[in-house]
Amino acid sequence: MLLNIKNLHVSINGKEIIKGLNFSVNKGEVHAIMGPNGTGKSTLAAAITGREGYEITKGDIIYKGQVINDWSPDKRANEGVFLSFQYPIEIPGVSMTNFMRTALNAKREYLGKTPISAKDFLRKMEEKKKMVQIQSKLTNRSVNEGFSGGEKKKNEIFQMAMLEPELAILDETDSGLDIDALRVVAGGVNQLKSDKNAFIVITHYQRLLDYIVPDFVHVMYDGRIVKSGDKKLALELEDKGYEWIKDQFDN
Amino acid sequence: MEKVKKRYPLEEKFIRHFTGHSDEISRHDLPKVSRMRREAMKDFQRSGFPHNKMERWRNTDLEGIYETDLEIFDREIPYEKQLSEIFLCEVHGFETRVLSVLNGSFYSPETEKLTVDENGVIVGSLARAMQEYPEFIERHYGEIMEQRDGFKSLNMALATDGVFIYVPDNVVVDETFQIINILNKPSLVINVRNLVILGKNAKLRLLHCDDSVNHHAGFINKVNEVFLDENAELELYKLQNLNDETALLNQTSIHQSANSRLKIDAISLNGGMIRNEIFDLMNGSGAWSDIRGLYLMDQEQHVDNQVNIYHNVPHCDSNQLFKGILDNEATAVFNGYIYVKRDAQQTNAFQRNANILLAKTARVDTMPHLEIYADDVQCSHGASVGQLDNEALFYMMQRGIPFADARMLLMYAFADAVIDEISIESLRINIEDMVKRRLRGDLSICDRCVLHCSNPDQPVIFDIDMSKI
Numbered sequence: 001m002l003l004n005i006k007n008l009h010v011s012i013n014g015k016e017i018i019k020g021l022n023f024s025v026n027k028g029e030v031h032a033i034m035g036p037n038g039t040g041k042s043t044l045a046a047a048i049t050g051r052e053g054y055e056i057t058k059g060d061i062i063y064k065g066q067v068i069n070d071w072s073p074d075k076r077a078n079e080g081v082f083l084s085f086q087y088p089i090e091i092p093g094v095s096m097t098n099f100m101r102t103a104l105n106a107k108r109e110y111l112g113k114t115p116i117s118a119k120d121f122l123r124k125m126e127e128k129k130k131m132v133q134i135q136s137k138l139t140n141r142s143v144n145e146g147f148s149g150g151e152k153k154k155n156e157i158f159q160m161a162m163l164e165p166e167l168a169i170l171d172e173t174d175s176g177l178d179i180d181a182l183r184v185v186a187g188g189v190n191q192l193k194s195d196k197n198a199f200i201v202i203t204h205y206q207r208l209l210d211y212i213v214p215d216f217v218h219v220m221y222d223g224r225i226v227k228s229g230d231k232k233l234a235l236e237l238e239d240k241g242y243e244w245i246k247d248q249f250d251n
Numbered sequence: 252m253e254k255v256k257k258r259y260p261l262e263e264k265f266i267r268h269f270t271g272h273s274d275e276i277s278r279h280d281l282p283k284v285s286r287m288r289r290e291a292m293k294d295f296q297r298s299g300f301p302h303n304k305m306e307r308w309r310n311t312d313l314e315g316i317y318e319t320d321l322e323i324f325d326r327e328i329p330y331e332k333q334l335s336e337i338f339l340c341e342v343h344g345f346e347t348r349v350l351s352v353l354n355g356s357f358y359s360p361e362t363e364k365l366t367v368d369e370n371g372v373i374v375g376s377l378a379r380a381m382q383e384y385p386e387f388i389e390r391h392y393g394e395i396m397e398q399r400d401g402f403k404s405l406n407m408a409l410a411t412d413g414v415f416i417y418v419p420d421n422v423v424v425d426e427t428f429q430i431i432n433i434l435n436k437p438s439l440v441i442n443v444r445n446l447v448i449l450g451k452n453a454k455l456r457l458l459h460c461d462d463s464v465n466h467h468a469g470f471i472n473k474v475n476e477v478f479l480d481e482n483a484e485l486e487l488y489k490l491q492n493l494n495d496e497t498a499l500l501n502q503t504s505i506h507q508s509a510n511s512r513l514k515i516d517a518i519s520l521n522g523g524m525i526r527n528e529i530f531d532l533m534n535g536s537g538a539w540s541d542i543r544g545l546y547l548m549d550q551e552q553h554v555d556n557q558v559n560i561y562h563n564v565p566h567c568d569s570n571q572l573f574k575g576i577l578d579n580e581a582t583a584v585f586n587g588y589i590y591v592k593r594d595a596q597q598t599n600a601f602q603r604n605a606n607i608l609l610a611k612t613a614r615v616d617t618m619p620h621l622e623i624y625a626d627d628v629q630c631s632h633g634a635s636v637g638q639l640d641n642e643a644l645f646y647m648m649q650r651g652i653p654f655a656d657a658r659m660l661l662m663y664a665f666a667d668a669v670i671d672e673i674s675i676e677s678l679r680i681n682i683e684d685m686v687k688r689r690l691r692g693d694l695s696i697c698d699r700c701v702l703h704c705s706n707p708d709q710p711v712i713f714d715i716d717m718s719k720i
Contacts, residue, residue, distance in 0.1 A: 049649055052641070077651035089646040093664025102660065103650035110651065142664075143646075159650065 009058035017043045019223035028195040035220035036242040078110035080166030084156040091143035128161040150181035157188040174208040186211030206238035259317040291407035298401040310584045310616040311555045321440035347429035355441030356412040373417040380415035395476040396504035410444035420450035429458040437467040449483035456486040468496035475503040479511035493522035502528040509535030519546040526555040533567040544573040545669040548581035555584040562591040571602040577613035585617040593624040602632040
């Protein structure tokens, strides 16, 4: 089992957002997590990636057999956890090239490998750029600075391709994307998908799931997974909306 | 009864020194300069040192220096060995013409005290220029920097030497000139003065370094006067890397004639107390200036940047960008003053100061001050004080970059807007490297001393043989 979350409780500033969540992911699987706004989907992503301020008050996140509750975000990342941000951050003054090379070498150092050569690095950049159809030279561009919404999301998938994670979480990667960009992003994910990694796709809409086909669909509500099924569940949600879930669990 | 202001012993010492050594101080003077000295000393006797009840000195307290027993030093130092044997400048890899100022006086072999090249570029000792080129002194000396406070008066009264540069009309100097100022004796106070004159269409790049070679206390009271004739262009890079015991007061006034261009990049890497005052006098239509600064302070260091832009005529553009990163108990002051005179229409004046505080105990006082008496102007100012962006830090760590490295990348990125403006590539790379090392905490003034002492607490001192002076 790649990821196993047991009875997870997460609080932000003392307010409990995730209230006893159980969830597991095996290699080779794609899981979709759906649900209305404010039910804890992004909080779950933050807890898995170790974001500051998200306090685990109970339960365990077990990744590759180890409890990672106390691991720093960079350690988790170097062990293969990747988050495609809902709102990618702009970092003026840090070039994409420098950023990616630093990230790649940090991982290599963590794994006890020597830094990547400039030549290999550039070759890899070119190869992965093609995959997500990034035309611009990233060399002189600061991380996400001045990128359009679509470019930012493509850039997330590009970074994912560069870092080759084992567990990738896509947090509303479809939001703000037009249909062409959506295809490109989904195409990138599908190329990266293998039996050695797994994806958690957080989304509101069925739309993305037409392109990234999930093995499992889960519905989150009020800090828990309240319903799981296969891809048909997503279609059902698309059809009925979230109200019937709310009605079912509020009572 | 009028309250009598208490005098600091150091003030008394200066006054006594002036009276007791007036012949010596004035030995190279033109009558004009001697007259200015006497006037300035009278002003100083009236004003004394600036104090923090004065608006412009409110957040910079020099009390500690006033109370220090410093030795006034204003003598010429006989040339014995190349300065490079005492001090190896960090900035290398490109050709510069080095002009050394040791303990306040121009330091070179006799034959290089004042040189004229085939284009008529005159470079050397200011004291020597007073004797050999009095016409420049008559015209510009003391005319560009106003006697605004006690330090400027003191400098006018007591400074005897420094660097003189004259670039004639239509001459573009290819070489970069580099002024290196160092103190190598304990507890000195020096008054030093530089005069730079660029003729019409002349161009010069000047790197001005203030460095320490040991850990001794010292106080440098420096005045730089710059005259830019029509269409002249000056790029001025200031690099300040002093020990924590040294106080540097660096006061620069620039007269800008029509269509002249001025670029200043002031990088303060280290120093116990650094105060940069810039007076940019835009006196000719079409003048342009871009003044940037970067300060990286920690421990109990203090840096103060006072930038004053005077738009005295129409159609001038000025831009100021100052950025700072402060750690521990470090403090910084930024005072950006823009004055737009009546009828100085079509003025563009922009100012920005951004700060990052790495610790709760660090402090910045930033004060924009705009006085605008014309109506067709575009002026803006902005100041910010913040912490490193936590969102960006998390983003980087999520990509596997450890906290310390992510923090460094962010700090460096913040500083980049200032460093990036350095047009001499090899200089930019050098300064980038120094900034990176400073941010890592690796840059110590001792690195730059050729002696590489094993024990930095007891650095070897090149003592000046006082018997020879």
